[in-house]
Amino acid sequence: MSLVNTPIKPFTAQAFKNGKFIEVSDTDLKGKWSVFFFYPADFTFVCPTELGDVADNYAEFQKLGVEIYSVSTDTHFTHKAWHDSSETIGKIQYTMIGDPTLTISRNFEVLREAQGLADRGTFIVDPDGIIQAVEITAEGIGRDASNLLSKVKAAQYVAAHPGEVCPAKWKEGEATLSPSLDLVGKI
Template identity: 35%
Template sequence: MLTVGKPFPQFNLKAAVSNDINDGFADIANDTYKGKWLVVFAWPKDFTFVCPTEIAEFGRLNEEFQDRDAQVLGMSTDSEFVHLNWRRSHEDLRDLPFPMLSDIKRELSQELGILDDAEGVCLRATFIVDPDGIVRHVSVNDLSVGRNPHEIVRILDALQTDELCPCNWQKGEDTLEAA
């Protein structure tokens, strides 16, 4: 699996960006949000049970990420058309403010090393990528356990201090001084 300190792979993927069949799709690549932090999170499958709880919470926290000059990108191996239909049919996903990337060929998922061997779908992986394209945080959950998007905001805050941050550190608290 791709780890901290490595360049995030180059990608160019179709995405569902709204609920409108006429203009609800876009091509999203690494340089689409050049100069921003990226929070890329993957989920196993659309039209499932745990996934929409995470996706909706990332959506509710989108302004928090924007305030930190970060762009959220969600991703699964489903097509952009499946993403669109899921957005349209699931009340909690209708107003998502971030793109849902389609890695239907599994190219990015394979480069990231996050495909579940048994199921062939993405694990619940999260990558925080700095504006220079370097991975600064990686976390992966089992298929059955949802992640905590609030913790991703906290980690982003800590990374953006470029300082030593102790356990449970919160934005606004003192950082550590090296002795």
């Protein structure tokens, strides 16, 4: 079953952000756009390249009013240790959620139960807490923050312009479509 157009499930977790441990819950997300960026584990190989790419683009997400939440089944203590020891991870200013209870990974249906690790899952969540986009990739396939930015912009555009949709390869400022009987078979 797809999680698209479903509300996120309740959670509370410890996280690391800007040198501090904080508590994060589903109620903190209300009223703003969010991206949940699941990855298998700290101190690994593809994961730091992805998290570093998101860190490099974090200011662009912030301009769009989007908060980033990276999530792995590691603890918030492990996130801090990784942040302190890796130049790439040290750039991160967004929230790094620890999910050692596996609750959040189960809620988003990305948990690999046998390993206790999350798959690479990306979820765009609207201000009402509804999942608008989902991307799941195999462990060896890294994600690209510029593609994620494009998807966020499209999701925000569609939410702000009922009756319009964004076609393939849509970029901000380009033409959209207004689905109607007149368009059937003409695209």
